[in-house]
Amino acid sequence: MQDGSVRILSRTILVAEDDPLTRMVLSDALRASGFEVIETASGAEALSVIEAGRSVDLLITDIQMPGSLDGNALARIVLKLLPAIKVIVAAGGAPDPKIASEIAGYYTKPYSAEAIAEDVLRLFEDNADAERTTQIA
Amino acid sequence: MLSPQTILLVEDEVLIRMVIADYLRHCGYKVIEAVSGDEALVLLQQKDVEIDLVFSDIEMPGTVDGFALSQWIKQNRPDLDIVLTGTAPKAAEMASELCEAGPLPKPYEPEMALDRIRRLLAQRNQKRSQSR
Numbered sequence: 352m353q354d355g356s357v358r359i360l361s362r363t364i365l366v367a368e369d370d371p372l373t374r375m376v377l378s379d380a381l382r383a384s385g386f387e388v389i390e391t392a393s394g395a396e397a398l399s400v401i402e403a404g405r406s407v408d409l410l411i412t413d414i415q416m417p418g419s420l421d422g423n424a425l426a427r428i429v430l431k432l433l434p435a436i437k438v439i440v441a442a443g444g445a446p447d448p449k450i451a452s453e454i455a456g457y458y459t460k461p462y463s464a465e466a467i468a469e470d471v472l473r474l475f476e477d478n479a480d481a482e483r484t485t486q487i488a
Numbered sequence: 489m490l491s492p493q494t495i496l497l498v499e500d501e502v503l504i505r506m507v508i509a510d511y512l513r514h515c516g517y518k519v520i521e522a523v524s525g526d527e528a529l530v531l532l533q534q535k536d537v538e539i540d541l542v543f544s545d546i547e548m549p550g551t552v553d554g555f556a557l558s559q560w561i562k563q564n565r566p567d568l569d570i571v572l573t574g575t576a577p578k579a580a581e582m583a584s585e586l587c588e589a590g591p592l593p594k595p596y597e598p599e600m601a602l603d604r605i606r607r608l609l610a611q612r613n614q615k616r617s618q619s620r
Contacts, residue, residue: 371527372534375520389506392523396502403503 362475363387363405367397367412367425368441373460377411377441380464384472394420398428407436409455409471414442423447426454437474441467494518495586498528498544498557507604508543511583515590525552532565539568543582546574575613580606 364381368374369392378388389405391397393416401407410429414422426438430453439456440446446457455474458467495517499505502523509519520539522528525548531537542561546554554572561570573579580602 371522371530372537375531375537378521389502390509390521391502392527396523399502400506405506 361385361387362408363389364409364411364471365389365391365397365400365405365407365436367391367394367410367416367422369393369413369416373413377464377467380468381411381471384468386468386471392416393418394422394425397425401429401433401436408475409437409439411439411441411467411471414440414444414447423450426450430454439467439471494520494538494540496520496522496528496531496539496542496544498522498525498542498548498554500524500545500548504605508579508583511602511605512543512586512590515587517586517590524548524550525554525557526550528552528557529560532561532568541586542568542570543586544570544572546572577606 364386366374366378366381366388368377368390371392374390374392378390381388389400389407391400394412395418397410397412398420410426412422412425416422422440422442426440426447427450429436429438430450437455438450438453439458440450440454441458441460441462443460446454451457456470495512497505497509497512497519499508500523505521505523509521512519520531520537522531525544528542528544529552532539542557544554544557548554552560554574558570558572561568571582573582583605584602
């Protein structure tokens, strides 16, 4: 845990994926690349993290998840209301045409977690500003 | 006895899980997160997933609560230790002990982190007892 005065160089990725193994493999690969990862298993969980004020740079979401908020709905909410958070969809099945043009990436299962991690690294390198101050959630 | 390296954290509330996972990771543990007893069982039955200790809530949605998980572990993975964290003080105390024994020095401002865990869990326990 860090307080507000400590500057760190890592980005925070919010993962929404209900299958525990898939979530674990993806989160591991992202952490190995230096990212902080918050793991959630549903749209509602992911939203509650954001609503709690946690600073998130990227959302990587599955589509089919339990509960009333699936990945497409979650992605639409984040794209519309929280444009500072980039969105990647990593799911089985085709992307929702409504959001396909706005998301930063789309991966179909089975995917390579390492490949996603590499792409995410490149995605953030393109945003030259790699420094930010963390907030206490 | 070597201190555990990988902890399976089983907790259904994401904000609590996140704070505890963060705390344990800053102590140097690898933390695998599960949102329910059912998920924990999926992970525990994978041969290539190494887990050294299970840190689990008691009341969780789904068919497997903390006690059922504990029973399963006694029968199928007797080598594995499980810590059941039903109350706030217990969870904070166990997390703190794990960090004392952990591979790295305690995280920055460990008391703040523990306070936060205690408060979140106390709030949650209060809500649960009110809804009964």
